Amino acid sequence: MSQSLLPLGLAFHATGVALALVLRRQPAACRWAAFLASLGGSLVSFVLGASVLASGRSVRGVLFANPAAGMSVGYAVDPLSAWFLVTFAVLAAPVAVYSVGYLAHAMPPGRTAFVGVAWNVLLMSVETVFAADGVLAFLVAWELMTLATAALVATDHESRPSRRSAFLYLAMSHLGTGCLVAAFFLLASGSGSLAFADLLGGATAASSPWRDVLFVLFLVGFGVKAGVVPLHVWLPEAHPAAPSNVSALMSGGLINAGLYGLVRVGAGGLGRPDPGWGMGVLLLGSVSAILGVLYALSENDLKRLLAFSTIENGGIALMGFGAGMIGLAAGRPELGALGFAAGLYHVLNHAAFKGLLFLGAGGVVAATGTRKLEELGGLAHRMPRTAGLFLLGSAAIAGLPLLNGFASEWLVFQALLRGFFSAERLTRIVLPLGGALLALTSALAAACFVKAFAMTFLARPRSRAASEATESKALLLAPQAFLAAACVGLGLFPGLVVRVLAGVAASLPGFGPQDAFSGGLAGMTIGIPAFDHLSPLVIVPAVLFGLGLAAASGLVSARARRRAPAWGCGGELSAETEYTATAFAKPLVMVFRGIYRPTREVSRFESVRYFTSEVRYRSQIDAPFELHVYGPATRAVLAAAGQLRVIQAGSLHAYLAYVLVLGVILLWWLGGLP
Amino acid sequence: MIQDLVILCAAGMLVSVYLMVGQKSLVVAIRLYGVQSLLLGAVGIAMGLAEHRPHLYVTAALTIALKAVVIPWFLLRVIDRVGIRREIEPFVNVPASLLLCLGLTVVGYRVSLGMAGGSQGVPHQVVGVALSMVLMGLFLMVTRRKALTQILALLTIENAVFLVALGATAGMPLVVELGISFDVILAVMVLGVLVNRIVDRFESMDTSRLSNLRG
């Protein structure tokens, strides 16, 4: 029965494609058909993943074959794949429901069918990526995923940013895919087999002379999709450009494809990793986390802010993986398991809260028509439910206790600190430092999301649109509620998640069952004897007790009846006098100006000498990698191409000369003496 | 003794190409091509005598009739019609061209040394001459501007090929040769037609002006 699950799920999506095409003339019907089909597909893949996680036994089969090339596309769902399938389904299912409501008023009816088709193709390919059992199946799905995503990003192709970011995404992805093709075939040239079972079992690469090259190729190939700095440039462009439902899926679901690959190769897939690899991944993770959150903090476009925070969370997961690889390299599989479990847990949590936040943002954008924080504000009055859910999401992503963000970051901390006991001198100092960086990251994330939430929902509306916004429909709110519930549940019962993860970790090559961590309903415990443990349920009563006391204070005090305008130092407070998003981030921007390198210009206008009548202030932070790496590179390539134009300058004589030169060269190369 | 005759004619053809490179008058160039074709015919006859292959006479006759008479006549007519008689400044001036052609001859001969050794080895002079003629013909096409010169150069290359066919292999199968010659004539006709069209259109036979298609 479980053999037929994956084909069944894909069949659902295929049906979605077909129905979307058939019903393209009736947008409403088309919406429902396409996205209910995708919902069905997600549910099926969830069941598949859950069953594999429960039983611990892999499910395999064949999807389709190209007889001419003698190539076939098969699938094998092992616990790791299952974990990612479940993660993806948890996000994709609610987003599908959301899409039905969202497209209704956010998408021109003519494009509904297109979105429905591309969406289902995308889900199909992503699920295949996680389930692929060999290089070719993987590459096909990987490419389809890229193309479908690019198509969705370019949905609104009349706007230049969408086109540009779609192309940027395509180009970067193909850079990555190129690396992957090279890596896979190089790896396969050793064993001759293209099945992951043979390739990524660890043995093949262990004997390969290209080990380090392979790892770097894989790191680049998967890193592009995972949005690892400095390969992230496409992400903050593409994610906001797409429709919000797609953004949610991209941020919460698609970067997981890259992370999935990194786990496959990092967790023993290429044999026991070198310590250097682990260090490198940890370093990349930290850099991505810090830079991601810093740029998110300085961002005033709600969706771009969320996109940058995606880079941050990918980085946090990578820190976990890096710690795991270091542990594995040190010959301590239990520590490796801890690191990878932490990263995987965070991937799941990120899917939940980032999905929630993007859906909320989508509701806000749909209601106000703007993404600029400076034009929002005051929505807590107009959209209370959205506000509440968004606040919960913000708290979760900021890693605050009782929510899932805290649980997985806690586990990452454990991975970093436990690794400390095992490894040699260098790692003894590097790992806790990683811990400090993680602390900085989550603190900055808290600041960032205070800004994101408050500037969007609190105080006075800063624009007409914001003051006239209306609450989202139930069809949009229900999925957010679901994801919010997931955030709470995953935060309150980490023990259960960790128990599943122990199974996943044990299934990875080079691991096997270990007792680095254990979990139950009560909570999770690290190390023997208990190095540390976390059971949020225990602290809940304390918090409730505190809240109770606070409420009780209301009994003794006079009831709050009066409302008065806030004190404006004698002046009248208005939307103009509010603290702006830019101002909120200013102190941290100043503190980290070494990284931001903001360009600021203050221009004073003096009506009378010594009397400034007006001050204009402009501050701008431009993306360093685009500015200093990719921009010049692109220009150089195009310039070179332009130079080569002379080859084809239209002169027949030149063309003939090529032939003459070639002939002379070849004849000379032939030599004369036999 | 006949071998020497063959080699002599081959050398003569080589000289004719050098003369083509060495001057600019189109009429002279055409005449030189005629002479060259005559020598080629002579090679054919000589080989026919040597190897007792009657069909070589046919080939030779055909060669002389077509290449020494018909084609030159046709080309001269084109010139008269167009009214252009001299090659304007070539891309490489004459002395330099001659030096480069010497180099090309060296290349050709160097390669042809490989032939001599083989058990069924063929006289490498003939191949050497042919290869140098091919390269020099191509060189002419590269450096000369007039469409007509390029046609002549092309025909020179064709002659070089036939020189190998006659002098080194004592003739290809007759059917093939007939087919080939027929194709060559057709090619020349088509080229001529195109030249006429080009001249009508551009009032010039200078192909270096045909450079609007770039990139």
Place this chain on the structure above:
Amino acid sequence: MTTNPLPVALFAVAQATGFLLLAPLLRGLIKKMKAAFQLRQGPRLLQPYSDLAKLLGKEPVRSTTASWVFVAGPRVYFASAIAATTLLPTIFAAAPLEAAGGILLLVGLLALGRFALATAALDTGSPFGGMGASREMTVGALAEPALMLALFTAGLSAGSLNLGELVRRTAERGTSIHPGEILAAAALFIVLLAEAGRVPVDNPATHLELTMIHEAMVLEYSGADLALVEWASAVKELAFMTLLAGLFFPIGVATSLAPEALAISALALLAKVFALALMVVLVESTNAKLRFFRVPELMAVALGLGFLALAMRFF
């Protein structure tokens, strides 16, 4: 530690209440000592209690622009402080709710409080609230890594990140005079100053809004709301001092429930907290408040100390 829920609950409630009752006293004590340093009479020791009582009695007036977030802020802040206290070992070498988690959970709860208050502060639409929130988050963001490094040093040297376990182990090992841990303690002390809004980071006594951080953030609060905020802040300060004392100077901590042992450790704790309060007073009276953009440098010092501590302890 016991696992039977009832005693645990009682223990927790008792400890939380203890913190709630003693926290204002610490405030009063510090004010009094400061006054003494400045050769002033100063308010009486129990003044904070009366202040709280007065505030609790008053009706809170709220901004017209404020939403439910504004109301929720102080309450969550208060609750998180209460919850934090239950994770600390005080006079007995175990924390009431140490089953919940350790250092990381403690830091998380404090972060939760900060998050709630900063968010709420932005709800009034008053620029001061925004300014305060922004600065609070900035300082908090910079303080957290230093705090972590300091706590890691203690935790890793003891081999557990769980406060109860940690204190027990340090207690049976006896106080270490390892320079690494002294540096860590110093780092933690600086963080304490920042978290408690003390000079040189912040000035609790100022009335010039532009220089405020914490005070600016809560400027719009009044009545019971304000009371909750003030009380929670006091609890937080006391909690930090207890933590500092418990982690690095576990002298006299009772490892058994014997009454005399408890008495001794209670006295010891009081002495330690008093000493810390004295240090705070010394710092406050001998330093001027730093310009806000100099604060990061101070935090960098703390971070450096923490890192150095770790390095010295384990490299």
Place this chain on the structure above:
Amino acid sequence: MNLLLATLAAPLATAGLGAIPGPRRPKEAVFLGGLAATLALALATAGRYLAGETPLAFGGALRVDGLSALVLVLTAFVGVLSGLYSVGYLERNERAGFVSAKRRTELLALVPAYVAAMLLVAVSNNLGILWIAVEATTLASVFLVAFHNRDTSLEAAWKFLVLGSVGLAFALLGTVLLFASGMGVLGEDMAALDWTRILAHAGALHPFTVKLAVVFLLVGYGTKAGLAPMHTWKPDAYREAPSPAGVLMAVGMMNCSLYALLRVHIVSRAVLGPEFSGHLLLGLGLASVLVATPFILIQWNLKRLLAYSSIEHVGIMAIGFGLGGEAATLGALLHMTYHTFAKPVAFFSAGTLAQLHRSSDFDAIGGGTLGRTPVASGLLLLATLMVTGSPPFGLFWSEMTILKAGFFGPHLAVVAVFLAALVVLFCGFFYQVGRLTLGPDTKPAEPAVLPERLDLAMGTTLVAAAIAVVSAFYLPDSLVALIRAAVRVVEGA
């Protein structure tokens, strides 16, 4: 009558009838009927081969083995597509009001003639006949390049003819030298130039002479195939030739020249071992892919873009053959097949855009065509996906097969460069097509732009697209059998 001769006679007869001026409908009927008959006969011939016999004619001068059968079928297939599109193309021109009966006669005569010549290439077992046939294709196509009789068409035709003739002269020299290398063993009769005989006496040929011959043959036929650096005529010719002729050049002619190259390759490996011609092909192929890359990045004309894409693809196939070995050869032949299916879609949709905008220059067409001509633009995007080797379309599979074989083989550096070039090419192609089709409609409802309608040409494009898409998932067993047979021929197994 001999089936093989019938296969060749059918298009010739069609050409002859096409040359006779006459009323439009019957002419077109004859034209399409003739090409359809050609395809049917070609399929029959291939069927004969699969049935186990080897169709011969003229005492073995014409001979059909696996490779010939494959190329024969593919060429006839393209012939039919091109024929259908030609009729639609003329219809459109009439709608636009610029076409003369003379032009129609010219097209209806030249297309089948061209097809006939290509079929002759595919079945010739004799070096000399091969050369004559290739020359014939050149002469037939020259007038197709000059079809529009614009200044630029004359220029393109002239370059095409001169470069082609030089190439053919080289090929002829190579042929003669190959013949010379076998003096005495091959004999003097017609059959002396048959592959079969040459291969039979491979051991007795003079190696150095063969080397010399192979060099000239590869350069010569490489010119016709458009391998760099002899590719220079391609962009000009493709831009000027009408789309139906363009597709014949881009697919049919390319397959036929590759066929010639392969025959040479086979002889060379029989005499000299696989390295010599293999490395030459590898070098020329890599050069072609690398040359195509920058020009796709900076391209300004839609049809030239396609030309560079076909330079890229011929390079890919050359690399595949050059790498050698079962897998790589299979990949290359598969690539040839799928390219034959995919390229027409690109050419036809591009041709429609060009015809509706009366130019194939990007500036003239302007951006956002998806708004003006949704069907053609959509098909162009689809074709782009296919041509750039995106899954699940066929060329992805063949490219993967070649890459796999390459990474498994000794030429890692070459394959790495090749892969990098493929990535850049993909981006470049998508950039160009993207800026053409996507974006706001820059010239909405401009009178100069003809309205898009579902005419014959568009129908043909749709059919071609359907075939291309289906072929990715399902190839008829007989075709697969042909491909495998061709692999056996090339691998000499």
